Amino acid sequence: MIPGSENKNENKVESGQSMNNIETPVVSDVRDVPAFSAIQSSDSNIQNLLESFPVPVFIKDIDLKFIYCNSRFIKLLRLASHSDVIGKTLTEITGTEFSEQHCKADREVLDTGLVVSYESGFFQESNKLHISGITKTPLHDDKGLPAGILGVVSDVSHINALRVQKDLISGQFNQIYDERITSLEKKNQQLLDQLIATLRDQIDAVRVETRYEIALGALKAGVWDWNPGTNKLNWNEKCFEIAGLEPGDISLKQLYSIIHPSDRERVKIMWSRITTNYGWFDLEFRILVNDNTRWVRKSGYYLKSEDEEPGSVSGVVVDITEAKEFQEKLLESRSLFQTVVDDQTELICRFNAEKILTFCNKAFLKFFNLTDNAIGISDLKSFFDPRDYIRLRRALKSLGGDKTVTGFNQKYSTGDKGFLRVQWTLRAFFDKDSQLSGYQFVGRDITEIELHRDALRRSEEMFRLIAENSNDIISIHSLNGIVEYVSPSVLGILGYKPENITGSDVDNLVYFEDRLVMRQIGRQLTRYSKPALVSFRIEDTKGNLIWFESMIQPQYDSKGEATGKVIAVTRNIHKRKLVEEQQKRVETELKEANLTKDKFFSIIAHDLRSPFTSILGFSRLLNDEYDDFSDQERKLMVQQILTSTESTYQLLDNLLAWGKSQMGNSSPNPEDFYIEALIRETIIQANAQALSKQIELSFPADSSTVVFADINMCRVVLRNLISNAIKYSYAGSLVEIFIGINGVFAEIMVRDHGVGIGNDILKTIFSLSNKGSSTKGTANERGTGLGLVLVKEFAERNGGSVSVESKAGEGSSFKFLLPLFVPES
Structure with a gap:
């Protein structure tokens, strides 16, 4: 300056x-x-x-x-x-x-x-x-x-x-x-x-x-200027280095002398045209440096003079030999790639992120009867009928993350000739920022394969109608468990061909956990001639365990004598087993629900009546013996009645909220609001409870944090957390409330310095289990534990969570997460 x-x-x-x-x-x-x-x-x-x-x-x-x-x-x-x-x-x-x-x-x-x-x-x-x-x-x-x-x-x-x-x-x-x-x-x-x-x-x-x-130094470029009036050419040292010359005076004649003979006349003509138009220009040509050919790019700008004199030309020169060689190799590789791709019988094509065709091989053009002009113009939708395109879009949308390849079958109409079937392999490409950059389609004409497959399928269907006279698997076994015959239905049920089963040991077919039962049935059949019903599992060819029920009985010949073999009629009962297992799970859940309900009503029956006992007792005393008490005693009784009433009201409020949530009538209605305002509102409501125990409520935040949640549910959560903190804090202590940011969540923490929570209680603190006798507060306040159940349920319904850290005798810290509000762009 x-x-x-x-x-x-x-x-x-x-x-x-x-x-x-x-x-x-x-x-x-x-x-x-x-x-x-x-x-x-x-x-x-x-x-x-x-x-x-x-x-x-x-x-x-x-x-x-x-x-x-x-x-x-x-x-x-x-x-x-x-x-x-x-x-x-x-x-x-x-x-x-x-x-x-x-x-x-x-x-x-x-x-x-x-x-x-x-x-x-x-x-x-x-x-x-x-x-x-x-x-x-x-x-x-x-x-x-x-x-x-x-x-x-x-x-x-x-x-x-x-x-x-x-x-x-x-x-x-x-x-x-x-x-x-x-x-x-x-x-x-x-x-x-x-x-x-x-x-x-x-x-x-x-x-x-x-x-x-x-x-220019970073770009390894030389700087030059030329005065058309004086024909004076000036180079810096980098220009001489690129040209392989010693620094000194330079003229156009010397410049022309190092230009490759094949490019010299062209450069002279283009150089003479520089001064015909003001502005930017580019020249690319070859020069001879120590008997080696190098490519250079000479760029410059013709500046107009303020007077009538000719302007000046200034610019840079860059050695682009490596770039040219790379370009030639790239073109050679592209030509080789194009030849290889064109020789393929598969249909190969690429589309950009906007689904415009950017590349295809000759097989693709021939199949869809197109010319090279379709590249850069045709969009993906034009190659599929509306129904196939809807399915294709769903397949493409499924690509992303770890999944970049999927399959798709197309039925392509050829007009009077019918339909062609194409099996596509779809691959999505993403850039370094995980943004979609394009798609690659590789298709195979499977029309003939599908026709053969359909014919085979019809033949198999006819065979099954003739050969399979039962939906069950019929098999004959020797007493030592070797399969001598199995009906063709085994193929459709288990996927095994009959010839693959015949001659094998049944013990190897049955799931290992069920083999002991099968051996017991085998021993039973050798002693008794009565049929036996047994359930077991067999693994099919796909690796799935399927439940079967088999009726096994001895085989008799036409004379009614035992042949020493057994016949088994085996039926697939897998669906029935699944229903039975589901029924057992439902019964278990119902039992747990009834148990929870019993515990819940047990809590309600005890804790809802207790405050009324206090209220009725003190009310009768005041009504019957009002004049016998001093003002101080009457005031204490009224305060006790008030405390019991507030406790009962909060319990009823929690009951109603819990009841609505259990009946499905309490769906979150999220909206954006300042969480600080709701916390301050809750503190004001809890102030009377805190003053009764001379507890200070500290909330130093001056935050503009906006969350997106149901404000009424959040009000219930905050009320219960702050009320619990006061309940279990010692008189004259401090309850602190903080707001912070945790990723995409607002984190509200309520910390007290009270009695704390033992490890055995921490495990079930957010459930109704073991709530038969809730821990009393430091002033013998009663609780049901229902408040924390609501806290957890409402927090999770709003996309957040709640957690607790506590140590017996040192206090507790409850953390409540809510989603931050993200404005629409």
């Missing part, structure tokens, strides 16, 4: 009062300043600016070395050229005659950040002393740190010079200093303002150009 002067009557002005701020790079050494080297390479813009001023002007870095000055300043110092000044201090140039005064002023500018003006002498021709006024302004970098000094030198008349000399000799320099500051500032201010404004624009341009240099 360059602060300027606004007060013309003072010799020092604080930084930043009236001058515009200019960003400038920190200057330490002219050889190390990126901005300075950039300016040198951009036609010395700042140097030209300084030369345009009619007075001596200079810029120093923080080491007090000159980094810029104009010719008038060099003339003032009686030097020959800029090289005698740049990079040096004033002491190194002029000695110590007047340098101490200048250095003192420089240090004051850098230390205070103020504009400093003073007068000093410069020796000119014939060693005559020339008195000048100097105004110095601090320069700052982006962080506001000192970066340099801008100085402007003004002339003082010869008479004033003599007077100044006299004043200097007589020791009256301070008075002259004060008188001259005002006139010097008025004279210099206009020039200084103009210099700063122009310098700001130049520095901004230099910073942009510096960024371009860094970017």
Whole structure:
């Protein structure tokens, strides 16, 4: 930043009062300043600016070395050229005659950040002393740190010079200093303002150009410019490196000489057309580098001149050999891939995320009677009839996550020729952000296969009608368990072919857990001739365990004599077994429900009557013996009645809420609301209960958390949690309520410092089991445990949860999660 002067009557002005701020790079050494080297390479813009001023002007870095000055300043110092000044201090140039005064002023500018003006002498021709006024302004970098000094030198008349000399000799320099500051500032201010404004624009341009240099370096690009008027071509070092030439002068003729002969004439023609239109252009051609062919891209911009002179052409050059080679290999691979795919008999195609055809092989085009023009135009819907397309959409929607492949069968109408059947394998592709990028379809014409399959199916059906005279499996076994015959129905029931079963041991077919029963039946049949009914499981060919019931009896020949074999008629009873098992589960659940109901009504019968006993007792005392009690005693009785009434009301409220939920009449009605407001409402309602035990309710939150849930259910949850915390807290203790964020949930925590909960109770605290005798509060308050049952049920119905952490004797912390409200975008 360059602060300027606004007060013309003072010799020092604080930084930043009236001058515009200019960003400038920190200057330490002219050889190390990126901005300075950039300016040198951009036609010395700042140097030209300084030369345009009619007075001596200079810029120093923080080491007090000159980094810029104009010719008038060099003339003032009686030097020959800029090289005698740049990079040096004033002491190194002029000695110590007047340098101490200048250095003192420089240090004051850098230390205070103020504009400093003073007068000093410069020796000119014939060693005559020339008195000048100097105004110095601090320069700052982006962080506001000192970066340099801008100085402007003004002339003082010869008479004033003599007077100044006299004043200097007589020791009256301070008075002259004060008188001259005002006139010097008025004279210099206009020039200084103009210099700063122009310098700001130049520095901004230099910073942009510096960024371009860094970017071009990262891109490994060379920079060049060409003046069509003078035909002058300039390259930076990277251009020479790409061309394989030593840095030096370069001309268009030399450029043409390294261009590949096949591209030379084309480049000459295109180069000659550059200056016909202003704007951007690109050239790609080959060059010869050490007998090797390299591809380069030459890009540039033809800038229009402000006067009638030809404009300038600037641009970059990049070696694109690797990119070209990769492109050629890619094209070769694509050609190979296309050939391989086209040779396939399967129908292969791809669709983008918008379901537009982007690729297909020849078999696909032939099957659907299409041309190459269909690519990029045809959508997926056009290849399927409406019913198939609805099924296809469902199949595609099922893809995602770990499932990226599925199957689909299409029935394609060919008009008069009937239908063709296609079996598709569908694959979905996703990008790195798990967003759908497209689909791949691979289809197989299975029309003939399906026709053969249908014929075989009809033949098998006819065979079953003839061969299978029973839906049961009929088998004959020897006494040692070997299967000698099995009916064909075994194929349809178990999936085994009869020949695969014949000759095997029945013990190996039966599920291992049921083999003992089968062996007992076998022993029974050897002793008795009565039929036996047995149930067992057999594993089918798909690995499914199926329940069977078999009637087993000895086989008799035509004479009625036992053949030593047994006949088994086996029936599939799997569905019946499932129904029986389901019936058992229902009976168990009913028993549990009845048990829960009994426990529930047991709790109600006890806890609902107890408060009324207290209420009736104290009410009768007050009614019958009102005058016998003092006001204090009557007040205590009324408070007891109030406490019992509130307890009963809360119990009834919980009963009604629980009853509605069990009957299915309490569906959540979610809405968005501020959870903090509901907590504060509940605290106000619980305040009387807390005051009776001198318990402080702490809720420090100042939250704007919005949840999405049923507000009435949340009111029940909060009321029960806070009421329980007060009930089981010691008198004079603290109950704390907090709000936090846990992922996509709001987390409400209610923490007390009371009696805590034992591990045996924690396991069943949210259920009605073992609620026969609820733990009393610290003031012998009664409870049913029903409140926590409601808390859990209502929390889960609203998409949240509830948990508890507790230690006996140290208090409990209940955490209640509710979904955060997410506004629709």
